Amino acid sequence: RDQIRVVGSSTVYPFTTAVAEQFGKGGKFKTPVVESTGTGGGMKLFCSGVGPDFPDLTNASRRIKSSEVEFCAKNGVADIVEMKIGYDGIALANSKKAKRVHFTRNHLFLALAKDVPQGGKLVPNPYTMWNQIDPSLPAAKIEVLGPPPTSGTRDSFNEMVMEGGCKSNADMKALNLDDKAHAKACMTIREDGGYVEAGENDNLIVQKLDANPAAVGVFGYSYLEQNADKIQGSFIDGIEPTFDTIASGKYPVSRAMFVYAKKAHVGQIPGIKEFLAEYTSEKAWGKTGYLSDKGLVPMVDAERKEWATKINGLENLKM
């Protein structure tokens, strides 16, 4: 095999493929093959062993887990290079035919949690209209199209929006639940139709929003950017999802994207080092690099520099 193979997250897929294409155009190496298998599936393949039968890199829309590191090690994949490539904002948006919404995370928690605190105890979520939660919100049915629980985006949404909203909720604090019960109450999303698990095709969500102005959608920032003529991002805690607010970390809902490389393959599969160099070059992941055109939100300069050194020095992953 004389061709780099990448597997993993569908969220990172657009970025890694863009780098792969550029890398291939250089003409020295074959264009890497990038599979979209989902983060978990990618990890499984990546960690299954060393050798030309196994992928060299895997994309992840979250950090690798220690259990996965162990599994890797068990299969001889001991040395892994971690590469943080930037951030992906998770946007809430609705159709431009409707009014733009200003949410707080508390609103979203109350609207989407399975159980909400009321009168000193947890009750099944009684809200069906946004304005029941807060009169400033539109008088529309609560209908949020979002990713299913199997998706990484959903996981980040849970952590940043639901848990965040939950923590800021005074009633919740007053309940004085233990950690586990608290987390459970915060992170369990309602299943009575207020939240619609709409699959992983974000384009479809965008089009559904266009067809249904009452609905709100949850998806990656790049889709918002591409379809800004049809949909508008909602404010969260007063911040609008834009390239700058995400890059500066002001926008509260964004997550880091990672790529992991198998050190054992470096030097054996031609081009891995060069591929990493391409990925970490300014023209790729820099502020005005081509990845930002694809919707990747870059890290701040210092962080980028730090990661670039680590990556190009093939520093081992430290958990």
Place this chain on the structure above:
Amino acid sequence: MQLFILTAALLALISFGYGVGRRRALAVAGPNLRSLHSLPRYHGYLVALWCGLPALAVVAAWLAFEPSLLHALVIGALPADLAQLSDERLALAYNEVRNVARYGHPASSDSIAEAARHYASLRQTMFLSVAAIAVALAVAGLAAARARIHAGLRARNRVESIVSIFLIAASTVAIFTTIGIVLSLVFESLRFFQMVPVTEFLFGTSWSPQMAIREDQVGSSGSFGAVPLFAGTMLIAGIALAVAVPLGLLAAIYMSEYAAPKFRSVVKPLLEVLAGIPTVVYGFFAALTVAPFIRDLGAKLGLSVASESALAAGLVMGIMIIPFVSSLSDDVISAVPHSLREGAYGLGATKSETIKQVVLPAALPGIVGSILLAASRAIGETMIVVMAAGLAANLTANPLEAVTTVTTQIVTLLVGDQEFDSPKTLAAFALGLALFGITLALNGIALRIVNKYREKYD
């Protein structure tokens, strides 16, 4: 390349063997061809088979066992500094040896380079010996088979029994596929059932795989009751069949009983195109055209309709499977014996009375078969459901609500972001296994019913 040459050589030998066998048989027969039990060409086939089968079997066996054999031999003879490596390092080193030897990568150390040379020479030697054995076997088989040719040799019977072995083997592919499917599902399913009790899975009424993705997260624990998924599958497949069966059956009746042959020969293949359109197209159609239409219609009627409804997905899936019902039913309706129709006409029945009361009952087994195939397709469909019915596992019989199906969950669970050994992923295998068992049972029952019906007619 080497392999290609070897295969080509063997093929040449085989065809040569055919010629030898044929000529030998002709020679043995002399002027009276009928003194031969079998035609000369069967003698040719027999020689070719004797020549080819053992040799090709050896080559195939070599292809299958080469990697492990090479691995054992090379590892056994590694230079000292490599041999004492730990197992993982050894695997890595062997991998590098292989890369160096086979892909020409630069070696990182002299020992590796040496091992790679060893690897390469071993591989070459092995190939050459295998090639020699194969060719020798081929020649020997050829010679032996040729020597045994005599007038009374039942060459045809032998060739035919070899062919029938092939036929039987082909029919066992279906069995092996089944075994393979069960095996590729069962181990992961067992792991799943260690985490989730079988009873909860089979009888639980709540499907909510909302569990923590990361161990440092304290998420809610999921519940894995598969009943809502199977109920959802039933609901959506039921709606699809409710669309496809009447439309398909009526279309079939019209095409086979009323329409001119020309009309039929155009419309039938056109309808079959419906089955060939990629399901993504149906998915978009369902999600962006049908679902909003139903929602708006429902709103006008004062019904509460979810944006994602079983109805939208089911309707569109029904369209997709129309040709299964229409084409296959058309065939069986046309095959109903004319005498039955004449019996009814002779009593003064109109065409529609004849069709409804005589032709359709008689064609029922075949129609049931076509509906089964359509239902199979409906059960196996993912894309339309994901796009139009959502992924929420509601246990409901209301077609206006969102439901999800087994197949859809299998796919989303498999391509999701969770850890690959979490119950979330493993549930996909358990679902696959359960679905397999259920459809197998249903098919068994269907075969019984159809057989029973069939006995009643002829």
Place this chain on the structure above:
Amino acid sequence: MTESTQLIRSSDTRTAAQIAASHLKRRHAAERRFKAIGLSAVVVAMTFLGLLLFTILGNGLSAFTQTYVKLDVTLSPELLGIGEQRTAEALATADYGGVIKDAMYKRFPAAQSRAEKREVAGLISSGADMALRKALAANPELIGTTQTFWLVADDTVDMAIKGYTSRQTGQEGNRLSDKQLGWLAELEADGGVTRRFNSILFSSGDSREPELAGLWGSVVGSVFSLLITLAVSFPLGVATAIYLEEFAPKNKWTDLIEVNINNLAAVPSVVFGLLGLAVFLNFLGMPRSAPLVGGLVLALICLPTIIIAGRAALKAVPPSIREAAAGLGASKLQVVTDHVLPLAMPGILTGTILGMAHALGETAPLLMIGMVAFIVDIPASPLDPSAVLPVQVYLWADSPERAFVERTSAAIIVLLIFLAAMNLGAILLRKKFERRW
């Protein structure tokens, strides 16, 4: 027989006939209604087909053209970064992008700031340099001259020209900035914008840039996969059908096989993908993402269809033909190969077509064996990594860039053309069989 019974008899007859007559009108009306319902079922089904095809064509036809922008490019060796070198290697690695950017800056001298320059350059596709590279490779003499080129426009420009995105300035959410829209209008006024046949779509592999993305790689991949599918499933399917229909005794074992085959038709295709992963990749060590493996998995998927249709076709061959041949002393196998199989061939081919159509449209099982992937290089053999058409549809449908929407539909059109070609091939083959007999 007495006279009285005869009387009763005859009066009875009259009543029966009268009664029958009195119902006739209603029955004939029911007859007409039934026929109309049948026809309307056909019409409804055909309408849906028409609607679907219309939607696909409506969305996808525009992808068969692509916007090009006219630009005078000065091919100076300095800008190209090749100095005095004229070797093929130097020409291949020269900085054509820089030359194009420079030409654009010259074309729109008003753009001065870095941001503006970026916007100007953004009107042209990052892959436009291919045209220059080709021209110079063919004719190195051009170096140093100024030439007029038609260059591939960026997808945002393409979308605006095709009217998919707004060209009104001052609107929030435009993909092109107001300045870019102004320049575009200027170019258009000069006749510097045109739409041409999108040859890239049919000649190149996948790309992240919609305007450079092509289907050729997945078409080749589909051809490889389906050839393998056909080569495996057709003989196996026909052999199984023959065995079950002509040779096998009717007993529990064959019943078991039959139930099995029917059941395999109901197994979700993604499960076949899992099977392929376990058997072909992990157990047999075949390469990932290869059409070889995809073809094998798809073969297993369409095997049940071929077997079921094949058995039906074999059943339809009249037993008298079998008897005639057997009566002449043909062995069972000769009866089948010489008479039954050729007669059943049209039906078997129909089943094959249905199965292959199914196989052509499958994505889910390919996910498991690594074919849902970004692959730029055109595969040269069934062992090379490759995507197939439905995978391309799936990947493009999920891409953020707006221009992939029309390309997704275009890919579906190509897929349907592929399907039609396949069907046509089989129909012609079937005709030949029918004529021969």
Place this chain on the structure above:
Amino acid sequence: MNTANTNGTAKVRSRGLEVFYGEKQALFGVDLDIRSGEVTALIGPSGCGKSTFLRCINRMNDLVDGAKVNGSLTLDGDDIYHREVDVVQLRAKVGMVFQKPNPFPKSIYDNVAYGPRIHGMAADQAELDEIVMTSLEKAGLLGEVKDRLQESGTGLSGGQQQRLCIARAIAVEPEVILMDEPCSALDPIATAKVEELIDELRDNYTIVIVTHSMQQAARVSQRTAFFHLGKLIEMGDTEQIFTNPQQPLTQGYITGRFG
């Protein structure tokens, strides 16, 4: 064997009847009267047009693609092939029993009740039961099947099936019954039963029967018509035809010189 009777009047009358299947002419100007209250047998070598003639009488040939009928054919003086004739009504008047028994894949009861039901001949269930029972009785089948009326008609023996088909035909009270080789698929015992039945039915119905067996024609019919190559060669009282045929062709056929 009955002697020819002359009290019947022409129930069905054909004049210059010609039938074409596409290009092929199957009947050439047939003039034939069928009298009521008699059994008329059509005999002749294979392919001579017996079935074709029979199938004209209830317009069963309408179902054959490309079949064309010229000449006149009347039932009770009304043109059978008149444009305004309702075939459904015609076939209710002219019943048919086929060569191969073809019971519907339904219960015995439903087989017989089918005709009365579609024609709305029974006002209620009791009346329908009555019709079914009488028909089965007349067809000589009731004794054998009265305990299993709900079993499938296809489960009966060949002879029983054929009698079921006859019961089915008479349940709609037709005026004419056409039988196309009704016993060719039956064994001798079943054949005897059906022949007995025909003899009984003859008083109330006009019966036309096609048969290959001269023995059968002699046993059951009062009048016999001999066809040859699409032409009606001779028609007369059965006894006369069999003992004293006027035409040499008939003579040849009867005595087994050909056919």
Place this chain on the structure above:
Amino acid sequence: MNTANTNGTAKVRSRGLEVFYGEKQALFGVDLDIRSGEVTALIGPSGCGKSTFLRCINRMNDLVDGAKVNGSLTLDGDDIYHREVDVVQLRAKVGMVFQKPNPFPKSIYDNVAYGPRIHGMAADQAELDEIVMTSLEKAGLLGEVKDRLQESGTGLSGGQQQRLCIARAIAVEPEVILMDEPCSALDPIATAKVEELIDELRDNYTIVIVTHSMQQAARVSQRTAFFHLGKLIEMGDTEQIFTNPQQPLTQGYITGRFG
């Protein structure tokens, strides 16, 4: 009509032959000798087991699921149902012509050439041509088809098709030819031609013919066997059977009292 001849020896001999289709017994202990150089006719009412007996001789019943044969049946003294017998070879020796003409959907030439080809009877094309021509000639078909040997066999008329099937059967030079109602689908003229042919073939082949038509049996056969309900009732010279039957059952059938 021929008188019985006695110069033939038993070519096929059955003793205590019983045949079962599943549960149903179709033949009950049939003892019958078929002599070479003669035409033997099997007659009897429908369903009496004529075809069943015929299909035992070339083991065509092997193709029927659930058919079982007991008793002994020999061809030239060799047990036909012996385990080691190669049915393919047996059928090459015992040819068959079916009730319904069933030409292969191939050219006329290929229809006839098929048998010789699979049995390797011709060393080269010329020899094959020779065989085909002779067979067509013998079957009396050559004149009608010699200009269109490459046209499909299914395009011929019924009588021509049946003669093609006969040509096909004699092309493999069988020793015995079995004919199951070979004329039932034919018109009188075609029938006459086939009968003529049978008469000619009789010198070189042992012929067994099943027929429904006693006239035909009388015309073409030298010996006649009468079956009834699966039993062989009587066997003798044709003339004797038709003029002076020994058994009352035979008498009844011959004189048309039943059947």
